[in-house]
Amino acid sequence: MAREFQRGHKAKISDLTAGTDLYVGVQIAAPGLSFDISCFGLDADEKLSDDRYFIFFNQPKSPEESIQLLGAQAGDTESFRVTLDRIPAAVHKLSFTATIDGAGQMSQVGPGYIRIVAGGEEVVRYAFTGSEFTTERAVMLGDFYLKDVWRFAAVGQGFDGGLDALLKNFGGEVAEEEPAAPPQPSAGGGPVPGFAPPTAPAALPAPAPSFGAPAGPLAATPAQAPAPPPAPAPQPVHAAPTIVAPMAPPGGTVPPPPAPAPYGQQPPQQPRFGQVPGQMPPPAAPSPYGAPAPFGQQPPGAPQGVPQGMPAGGAGLQAALQPYKEAPTGQRWTSQNGQLVRIDLGEGGSPVLARQGSMVMYQGKVDFGYKGAGFVGRVVGNATGQEMQLMRCTGRGQVFLAEEGAHLHPVELQGDGICVSAENVLAFDESLQYEVRRIEGHGIPGGALFTMQFQGTGTVVVKTHGTPVVLPVTPTTFADCNAVVAWSAAAQVIISSQVRLRRNAYPGHSGETVNLQFRGAPGNFIVVQPYEV
16 A cells, blocks of 8 residues: 655655665646656765756656656656666766746646556655645655665655756756657557566556556546646735845945933943944043033023923924834834834734734734634644744734844745744734744754744744844855744755764864755745844
């Protein structure tokens, strides 16, 4: 019986089957779309060092024929033959991918799968649907990878670019395209594959792959299911990254506005020219008119009831408080300053989920209620460290949120997604979908890291320690897992352990052990804060 894999599941091939001559079938379809299904043979650095191991419609087999493209059969959109014991030692991974040929996005696809068949029996299947993706135009379906022995991993990772971008991501070069028809299956006059069983009488059904795929199509293949209606074309969104308010001031050097001083106290003085910040300014020269009175106090002999240097009409007070006035913009989410955000709630609008205790003030008729995660949510939150204690804000009015002076950044999503740890989330629209996402890896505590993935249309407020930096994702982007705040959901994340944890106790250790490697098409980004949790 075939094992059903979920995204992220891995297993040794030897635990699935004793055979090494395998059939890999891919089923993917969408109304009006066509797909290119390929296999990339990668080296130890996960790069396509030899273009002959890029198996696609125009290059249907590797030099030693350990990887062969077979075409559509047995209900599969595309199929491959993989002979593991014939793969060269330089190839450490086989990555099976599907890309859209032309316009479209992966959210339009119907139910699909990638499966492995050995000896005529299906041993593993990873199923997926278009609801798992958004605007991606490619998807990495599954990997065969060599780690002491050959293993299989269900990947299901979206990729924004098409086939050319995917090829460049793996280090290949895109040549000028030449029109070439895909290989057509033989009607009966072609040679029988060398690994085919002896020819049986005509009673054998024709659709079965000659080397042992199931004898007929499955009872209910995704190809027979009604296709979902095409998703509406995405509206133009911000250029990448999808940050509504800039996470750094224009120019990158302007500091955030200073917090207002408590009423009746002297605001902190800016250092004078040549003065080291943090030092007390030198005493001022004695004035012939006497020392000035402290801020908010009357000098000797001054009329009582009128602050010194301030007109009786109060215009000076208004001018002093003007820089700190509320800044309404008519938007649902408004940054009042670097550490305070305002939410405008309206009748019929979507409620807001915020971290419990983060409200500092509100205006209007607003109700605050407890938002429970349910039994399953509490179990998952406790097990992964991604539990959020939330309150539900409803009604009509304005709510002001802050927490411990953290820098706040509203991030607007319009059908796209972002991954951010629960510790770095202050509030978000209830209309957004969110779930715990697992980042697997070896050599780290617990064997995995976890994060929250937000998708849909709405805003999520991200907290940072200090002013963060937004960086584009490149093939050589690495970041400390304790300093990363967020990244685009379409980016692929890989655990990279530079030093084993048990070496921490030995002298000379660098202190940098677990890093995250980010890969993805142009437009993907990561957000890093100048602070390690």
